[in-house]
Amino acid sequence: MNFPSIDKYITETDTVITSNEYSRKGVHIPDIIGEYGGGTMAALRTRLPIMHIMVSCMVQAMKSAKSITKNPKLGQTKITSEQLAELEEYAKRIGVSDIGYTKVDRDMIFKGEQILYENAIVFTIEMKKSEIDTAPSKTAIREIFRTYNQLGVIVNKISKFLRKQGFNTMAAPAIGGAVSYVPLAQKAGLGVIGKHGLLISDKDFGPSLRLAAVYTDIDNLPFCKENPHMWVKDFCKTCNKCVRSCPAGAIYENSIAVNGNENTRQCIDNSKCATPFANDYGCTVCVKSCTFYNGDYNKIKNAFLEKS
Amino acid sequence: MAYVICGPCVGVKDTKCREVCPVSAIYENDEKLVIDAELCIDCGACVQACPVSAIYQEDDVPTAWLKYKTDK
Numbered sequence: 001m002n003f004p005s006i007d008k009y010i011t012e013t014d015t016v017i018t019s020n021e022y023s024r025k026g027v028h029i030p031d032i033i034g035e036y037g038g039g040t041m042a043a044l045r046t047r048l049p050i051m052h053i054m055v056s057c058m059v060q061a062m063k064s065a066k067s068i069t070k071n072p073k074l075g076q077t078k079i080t081s082e083q084l085a086e087l088e089e090y091a092k093r094i095g096v097s098d099i100g101y102t103k104v105d106r107d108m109i110f111k112g113e114q115i116l117y118e119n120a121i122v123f124t125i126e127m128k129k130s131e132i133d134t135a136p137s138k139t140a141i142r143e144i145f146r147t148y149n150q151l152g153v154i155v156n157k158i159s160k161f162l163r164k165q166g167f168n169t170m171a172a173p174a175i176g177g178a179v180s181y182v183p184l185a186q187k188a189g190l191g192v193i194g195k196h197g198l199l200i201s202d203k204d205f206g207p208s209l210r211l212a213a214v215y216t217d218i219d220n221l222p223f224c225k226e227n228p229h230m231w232v233k234d235f236c237k238t239c240n241k242c243v244r245s246c247p248a249g250a251i252y253e254n255s256i257a258v259n260g261n262e263n264t265r266q267c268i269d270n271s272k273c274a275t276p277f278a279n280d281y282g283c284t285v286c287v288k289s290c291t292f293y294n295g296d297y298n299k300i301k302n303a304f305l306e307k308s
Numbered sequence: 309m310a311y312v313i314c315g316p317c318v319g320v321k322d323t324k325c326r327e328v329c330p331v332s333a334i335y336e337n338d339e340k341l342v343i344d345a346e347l348c349i350d351c352g353a354c355v356q357a358c359p360v361s362a363i364y365q366e367d368d369v370p371t372a373w374l375k376y377k378t379d380k
Binding site for chain 2 (some may be wrong): 241
């Protein structure tokens with residue numbers, strides 16, 4: 001299954017930003033299920049509860065791609081502080097948990113993909129803990145796709161909101177995006193990437209969140225200069241709860257080079273992770289077992305920093 | 309939830325658990341080491357570090373050692 005791309009809506013006046021030699025190949029979930037899952041019937045059983053939401057996600061993604069034709073192209077690239085406050089207020093009202101700003105590095109763009117603007121507004125929304133507590137389950141996978149879909153709607157609404165004010169945007173939905181959102185969100189200061197590869201936020205839901213973005217040519221956004229959560233990197237070195245909790249043994253205490261590439265080191269072994277993920281209602285065990293999912297960010301921070 | 313240090317630690321008091329605890333939640337009493345339930349963040353790093361397998365999750369403490377749940 002291919003997700004809608006902006007390719008066919010790009011005009012000669014658009015300048016695209018492409019991936020580079022350090023970019024990674026994007027992963028398509030249906031391919032993972034095909035490769036590691038227990039066949040069509042098993043895939044149907046575990047993905048049937050979310051098929052209808054999946055369709056809705058695709059509709060939103062199509063809308064995101066096609067709507068770049070509605071960019072006003074007025075050459076307006078400065079946002080006022082009032083407009084920004086209004087944007088943030090609107091985003092919160094439609095369900096966003098947190099907002100960050102950064103520039104997209106070309107390394108973060110998946111191989112062969114492209115975006116229109118380098119300035120990113122990054123959004124997180126919570127995957128409700130009451131539902132994720134039950135993972136892996138029908139309830140949890142429904143919650144996961146509810147957030148995929150809600151973010152699809154949110155980025156389209158935000159794009160529309162900004163276009164109305166004369167700015168150009170490209171909505172980047174949570175599923176099938178052209179950019180790796182976790183490093184993008186880390187760069188935007190919304191949290192830190194844990195050994196489990198998830199973004200650990202300072203909210204009470206910790207890593208139980210989903211990400212999406214809006215790219216824009218607004219160049220005076222309050223871009224994150226210093227991520228206040230970097231201490232979590234040191235904490236993760238001592239905790240290792242995800243390493244012990246992963247049912248597939250797919251999270252290593254020490255990072256490994258991905259496909260032998262020393263530039264991309266991570267603790268997750270993608271192929272090991274794929275097996276329980278493909279054969280059940282997703283997995284999500286690393287999300288719900290993370291110390292930051294169960295504990296209070298500030299309490300952990302204070303105690304940890306006091307020790308070190 | 310928190311972790312509890314049980315019987316096998318009595319008289320042993322190996323400090324490996326204290327070294328790995330990210331939040332310094334482990335202290336010593338006359339008998340053995342103790343986890344401060346208020347400070348414990350439930351990461352379980354101490355469980356693996358304990359050389360005498362004395363550490364259990366609160367709900368899994370064997371009946372014989374239930375008294376250690378209220379250790380001070």
